[in-house]
Amino acid sequence: MVQYQPARLDAAFAALSDSTRRGVLARLGRADASITDLAQNFQMTLTGMKKHVAVLEQAGLVRTEKVGRVRTCRLGLRGLEEEAAWIERYRKIWAERFGELDIVVEELKQKEKANGRKKRG
Amino acid sequence: MVQYQPARLDAAFAALSDSTRRGVLARLGRADASITDLAQNFQMTLTGMKKHVAVLEQAGLVRTEKVGRVRTCRLGLRGLEEEAAWIERYRKIWAERFGELDIVVEELKQKEKANGRKKRG
């Protein structure tokens, strides 16, 4: 059983609720970047970008390290396991509640392709 | 390819960033409820709960209908497909970037069990 830590989920979902921050995550997925890099990339002041990075850092999604003048930003050590788990749980509830199993089915199709015959036979 | 609508993701993730609202979704997953029900359930004024419901409604996660005096709240017509897709995409990037493929592997295990032989052979 996954144990949900409310404050953690709060922080992560809040961090993800801003398109600039989602963009920063995508950007850092391609390569590490300095605050200056990110600020230029998203057309924002250094100070503004610093704040976004701080939000991502507090949510554990980004970590940073300052060497000399430059603070390098990288993807954080944790992924989005809890968040994914929460959402998946919701999606199952939702699908059950509506009896519209399309979504779940679509997801399971690949598995079914493989295992389906067992049941069919 | 999934097309991401920033404003929609903003609204949904923002809606999910509050534990009361996540609780409301879980609650509505079990059964429809009135504003009064929810307010009692989460120890809050009607007005306060109304606002939370409004946030969820705007994000498309809840829909409501007023009959007589009572506004009944139900799960919305859309699930969290986009949000799940965004998170899964991030998780893949994250896993690739770290070379720690455990997460992806764990997810793909079932599929691989099925399709693996094709590649192996």
Next chain:
DNA sequence: TATATACTGAACCATATGGTTCAGTATCAG
């Protein structure tokens, strides 16, 4: 040493959020 670069912190601003109270309006029960 002088200058440019990279960040940082404080202060400010407008708006949003999460909650409240209070004063309604609308509906249902008798």
Next chain:
DNA sequence: CTGATACTGAACCATATGGTTCAGTATATA
């Protein structure tokens, strides 16, 4: 008609958010 119930809207409050500018500090470069 009377009263209770269920919601609604306005107003208020404290705090957070997303951004800015401005004035630093620290580091690299010439």
